[in-house]
Amino acid sequence: MRPLQLTMQAFGPYINKTTIDFESLGIGSVYLITGDTGSGKTMIFDAIVFALYGTASGEGRSNDLLRSRSAGPDESTFVELLFEYHGKKYLVRRNPEYMRKSKRGTGETSEKASAELHFLDGRPSISGLVEVNNQLESIIGINKDQFTQIAMIAQGDFLKILRADTKERIETFSRIFNTKNYRILQEKIKSDCSVYDGEVKKLRDKIIQNCESITPAVDDESKLDYWLSLKNVDDISEIIELIDVAIAENKEELKINEEQNLLKDKSLQSLNEEIGRLENLLALKKDLENKKKDYANNLEAYNLLQKSYDAKKLLVPENDKKKLQIEKLQSFYPQYDELEQNNAEHAKNSKNLNDVIKALSIQKSNVEKLENEIKSFNDELLQLKDVDVDLVKIEHSIDQINKTNEEYIDLNKEYQSYRLIKIELAKAQADAEKAILASNVKSEEYNKKNTEFLKNQAGILAKNLKPGKSCPVCGSINHPKPATLTDSTISKEALEKLKNQSNEFEKKA
Incomplete structure (x- = not known):
């Protein structure tokens, strides 16, 4: 922020309208006053701070003391x-009450405090204390306390920023130099680093876990001990390097084993071919032995059959005689077959008749039973004619009841939560109202006592004023209306204690 022009009237020691043209001082960023x-140096800074924030720069100067005591009743006080x-210009005008x-x-009558802010780039002006204060703080980017700490070196006040705690200094300089984006970037990098550290730790633990399940096929015991010891080191690269070496050695060993296996496969193939040839010879030998046994067995059977044939050949005449008897008996077969067939049909017909009669009786009974069942079923069917409709209605009613019950449960939960929130809100509102009331009482008491104290200080100084000598406060040699002592006897220590109490109540509010 670069001041260009400051105008004051009836403000502190500046009774008449006074304009300070900062542009005539050049474009430097530092001005020495x-x-x-008592010549009014601090009052210039008070005017700038009052124009921007609506209050004086120092803690000991309240707004009701900003109007010049020597101003006439018709003269207006403004800054x-x-x-x-x-690169943008702004004009702000304020007056205290x-x-x-x-x-x-x-x-x-009382002239109320007012404020106006004019945008010189064509935007419409705004007015009102709150609106102008918010807009100016948004434009400048710092509040009144921060502005008074960095914009002017006034009677040791600059030491406040040096004595401020780390958090307050960080916040002040961050807003001055607009380092919010860098802080966000720093926090983002820190958060990402934390995430990546966690992922690296997980990967390292996974590598260690996998290493614990690996036992390298090495013959050298010292190398095996070294491998096992690497499972406990923090440098993953050493483990990975040894794993790569072990993999390379295993690949070489695997290649040698594959070549040896190939030679063994060829030898095994030749051996299998020889075994196959021998197995074929053994099979032929076994087949020959089996055929020899079959020949011996067949020869023995042939001899037995030959003997049997010779014995039966002697019985041929007797057999011929029996053959004639058989042929004679066979001539009676047709008569016997016819008689047997007739007997069988008679028995079959008798049996079929009884079976039919019995079956008809059973069928009749079954028909009567079935008719009764059909009649009962029809009666039940008439009774259950509307059961499907009733069942659908009942199921719909059950669904509605379940839905209503669920809604009631949800509403009851919300109502219980609402009751608790309402009770807590009422309690918080009551506490806040009590704290605000106490804070207002203490603040009014402090403002009243502070005004009386300041008037007494002015009265003490005015008591020693002499005509023709300059005032230590305003520098004037004329004293038309010197301040007088009041009846208040409050001390600075009591005032400071009252101020601390007021601040405590304000924090609670």
């Missing part, structure tokens, strides 16, 4: 500041 004590920020001559009648 010098002068005797105008033209400043430039990031003060008593002025009434426009009607002879009494006095």
Whole structure:
């Protein structure tokens, strides 16, 4: 922020309208204001701070003391500041609350505090204390306390920023130099590093776990001991390097084994061929032995059959005689077959008749039973004619009841949560109202006592004023309305204690 022009009227020691043209001082970023004590140096900075933030720069100067005590009742008190920020110009005008001559009648009335902000780039102006304060703080980027710590070296106030805690200094410089994006980037990098560290640890643990399940096929015991010891080291690259070496050695050994296996396969193939040839010879030998046994057995059977044939050949005449008897008996076969067939048909017919009668009786009984069952089924069918419709209605009613029950359970849960929140909110509101009320009481008490204390200080200084000698506060040699002592006897220590109490109540509120 670069001030361009400052105008004050009836503000502190500046009774008449006074304009300071900073542009005539050049484009430097540092201005030096010098002068005797009480000549109004600090009041210039108070005017700039009041224009930007609506309060004086120091803690000991309240807004009701900003109006010049020597100002006439018709003179208005105001401050105008033209400043430039990031290549854009702004004009802000403020006045504190003060008593002025009434426009009607002879009494006095209160002129309320007001503020206006004009944008010189064509945007519409805004007014109102809160609106102007928020807009100016948004434009400049720092609050009043930060501005007073960095914008002016005034009677040791700059030491406050040096004595501030680390958090407060970080916040102040971050807003001044707009390092928020860098802080976000730093936190993002830190978060990513934490994530990557976790992933690296997981991968390392997985590698170690896999290494524990590996036992390299090495003959050298010292190399095996070294391999086992690497499972406990932190440098994963050593383990990976040894694994690569072991893999290369295993590949070479595998290649040798494959060549040896190929030679063994060839030898095995020749051996299998020889075994096959021998097995064929053994099979032929066994087949020959079996055929020899079959020949011996067949020869023995042939001899037995020959003997049997010779014996039966002697019985041929007797057999011829029996053959004639058989032929005679066979001539009676047709008569016997016919008689047997007739007997069989008679028996069969008798049996079939009985079976038919019995079957008809059983069928009749079954028909009667079936008719009764059909009649009962038809009766039940008439009774159950509308059962499907009733069943659908009942199932629909059950679904509605279940749905209503679930809705009731959900609403009951929400109602119980609402009751708890309402009770907690009422309690919090009551506590907040009590704290705000106590804070307002303490704040009013402190403001009243502070004003009385400051007036007494002014009265003490005015008591020693002499005509023709300059005032240590405003530097004027004329003293038309010197301040007088009040009846208040509050000490600075009591005032400071009251201020601390007011701050404590304000924090609680």
